[in-house]
Amino acid sequence: MDVTLLGTGAPAGLPRPDCPCAACAATQGEDARAATALLVDGALLLDLTPGVAFAAARAGRSLGGVRQVLLSHPHDGPAVEVPAGLPQPGRVPDGRELALLTGHRVRAVALDAPGTGYAVTGPDGRRLLYVPPGGAPAGLEEPAEPYDLVLADAVGRPDALAKLRAVGAAGPTTDVVAVHLDHDVPPGRELARRLAAAGARAVPDGTTLAVGSYEDVPDVPRRTLVLGGARSGKSAEAERRLESFPDVLYVATGGSRNGDTEWAARVSAHRERRPGSWRTAETCDLVPLLKDEGPPLLVDCLSLWLTDAMDAVGAWDDAEWADGGERALGARVRELTEAVRATRRTLVAVSNEVGSGIVPATASGRRYRDELGRLNAAFAAECEQVLLVVAGQALVLRG
Numbered sequence: 001m002d003v004t005l006l007g008t009g010a011p012a013g014l015p016r017p018d019c020p021c022a023a024c025a026a027t028q029g030e031d032a033r034a035a036t037a038l039l040v041d042g043a044l045l046l047d048l049t050p051g052v053a054f055a056a057a058r059a060g061r062s063l064g065g066v067r068q069v070l071l072s073h074p075h076d077g078p079a080v081e082v083p084a085g086l087p088q089p090g091r092v093p094d095g096r097e098l099a100l101l102t103g104h105r106v107r108a109v110a111l112d113a114p115g116t117g118y119a120v121t122g123p124d125g126r127r128l129l130y131v132p133p134g135g136a137p138a139g140l141e142e143p144a145e146p147y148d149l150v151l152a153d154a155v156g157r158p159d160a161l162a163k164l165r166a167v168g169a170a171g172p173t174t175d176v177v178a179v180h181l182d183h184d185v186p187p188g189r190e191l192a193r194r195l196a197a198a199g200a201r202a203v204p205d206g207t208t209l210a211v212g213s214y215e216d217v218p219d220v221p222r223r224t225l226v227l228g229g230a231r232s233g234k235s236a237e238a239e240r241r242l243e244s245f246p247d248v249l250y251v252a253t254g255g256s257r258n259g260d261t262e263w264a265a266r267v268s269a270h271r272e273r274r275p276g277s278w279r280t281a282e283t284c285d286l287v288p289l290l291k292d293e294g295p296p297l298l299v300d301c302l303s304l305w306l307t308d309a310m311d312a313v314g315a316w317d318d319a320e321w322a323d324g325g326e327r328a329l330g331a332r333v334r335e336l337t338e339a340v341r342a343t344r345r346t347l348v349a350v351s352n353e354v355g356s357g358i359v360p361a362t363a364s365g366r367r368y369r370d371e372l373g374r375l376n377a378a379f380a381a382e383c384e385q386v387l388l389v390v391a392g393q394a395l396v397l398r399g
Contacts, residue, residue, distance in 0.1 A: 001104075001122030001211040003040050003149065006055040008205055009033030010182035011073070011133060023183035030204040031187035036179040038130060038151065040120055043102040045069045045086070046130050053083040059206035068100055072132035073115035091116055111135035119147070126211040129169070133180035136160030137169075146171035148212040154178040154200040155185055158244035159275060161198065166246035166277075176200035177209065193396065197221070198244040221385040221399055222346055227353040227376060228389035235300055237389050238350045245346070247295035248278045251286065253304040284308040290339035290347070302351035302379060306372055309333075315371075316364045333375055340382040351376050353388060 007013075014033040015024030027033075035049040039056060042065040049055075056063050069082075069089040082088060092098050092108035094116060099105050103123035108116050113135040120128050127145070131137065131152035136159055144167045152160050155178060164170035178200050185191045195201055196218040203209070224241060228234030242248045278298075281289070284305050289297060299305075313328040314320030340347065355373050360366045380386045385399030 001041055001124055001126045002208050003038055004059050004061050004208045006037040007034030007049055008036055008179045010180050011035050021183050023186050027187045033181055033205055043067050047072050048080050048089050050080055110138045112138040128211050131160055136163055140167045142167040144169040146174050149175045151177050151179045153180040161244040162246045178202045197241045223383040224348045224385045225380050225383045226350050226387045232389045233392035234350050234389040237394050238348045241348050242296050242298055245296050249295055249297050250278050250280045251299045252282045253284045287339045290343040296346035299349040302349055306375055337378045337382050
């Protein structure tokens with residue numbers, strides 16, 4: 001079974017007409033995308049969009065063999081003309097299955113938003129799932145057989161992918177291709193980077209995919225360090241990297257700070273931003289978590305872990321620091337980095353990048369700055385990917 005992506009963009013296309021945003025202004029060439037429509041084996045058309053016949057011709061395909069046209073999401077714009085020779089489009093009721101004379105079976109998948117998803121099984125037994133814009137599958141049963149190909153809005157609804165992974169419908173060899181792409185993310189390398197972190201990819205309009213061929217599926221980095229200054233967007237970047245995965249354990253190293261209302265407001269803002277399915281552990285005892293099997297870890301942040309570790313060894317007192325405190329802290333850092341090296345869990349850690357600005361006025365401040373720099377370097381050495389976030393923009397330093 002093969003699928004030709006006649007379009008891969010949002011319903012309004014990309015760039016959006018008359019949109020002045022930077023992403024639309026930068027979208028050109030193969031980054032330009034028509035509204036998403038799929039041609040399966042030349043026989044099944046999923047979603048009828050303006051100019052679909054011309055899109056098929058540009059891709060070297062014909063719509064002459066189409067036997068069924070199915071709509072997946074409500075259409076709010078002007079009526080789309082049905083090209084001559086195509087059957088009238090329809091919609092399969094949720095849970096119902098349609099058998100085509102071509103040997104394809106199409107089952108309608110219920111969503112948590114208006115619209116219908118379609119699970120298609122080809123004559124060769126290969127399976128794909130197409131999820132329309134703005135929706136995620138609802139009422140999934142566990143365990144599920146993994147699809148060979150998933151086409152969904154991996155940028156706008158990453159939780160849809162998380163739900164599929166939670167029940168096994170999206171597995172390690174599932175090719176996840178992002179469709180319904182809009183101007184939320186700058187095109188080109190930034191889009192590819194964000195999708196790769198979620199184990200997904202994007203392809204240009206007109207691409208034909210062989211369902212079941214997954215050589216191009218990106219490998220998700222197992223260990224990632226995200227660095228950045230205050231309010232740089234480093235925590236949001238770290239959270240975004242795991243929002244398409246279920247059962248993430250968020251490890252908060254900051255504690256409650258004894259009723260500090262400003263700190264409590266920061267913690268509350270972080271919690272509200274995280275998916276509801278994530279669990280939270282407030283601890284600086286990271287080594288046991290890294291040694292355990294389990295879901296992905298998001299550690300935010302290493303700078304607060306270091307504060308706790310320096311408190312424990314008396315690092316703020318010059319005499320204690322000289323009398324074994326420095327050696328004790330070095331041992332703690334080595335224990336942590338060795339656990340990072342050995343861990344089998346997916347790990348994303350956040351830390352502050354310091355030392356590029358004003359030199360601290362106190363010896364203890366300079367000590368903390370120096371030790372955090374050393375910790376960041378040691379931790380980064382054990383990670384497949386290291387990012388530096390500046391003004392909300394992620395720069396890849398490694399990986």
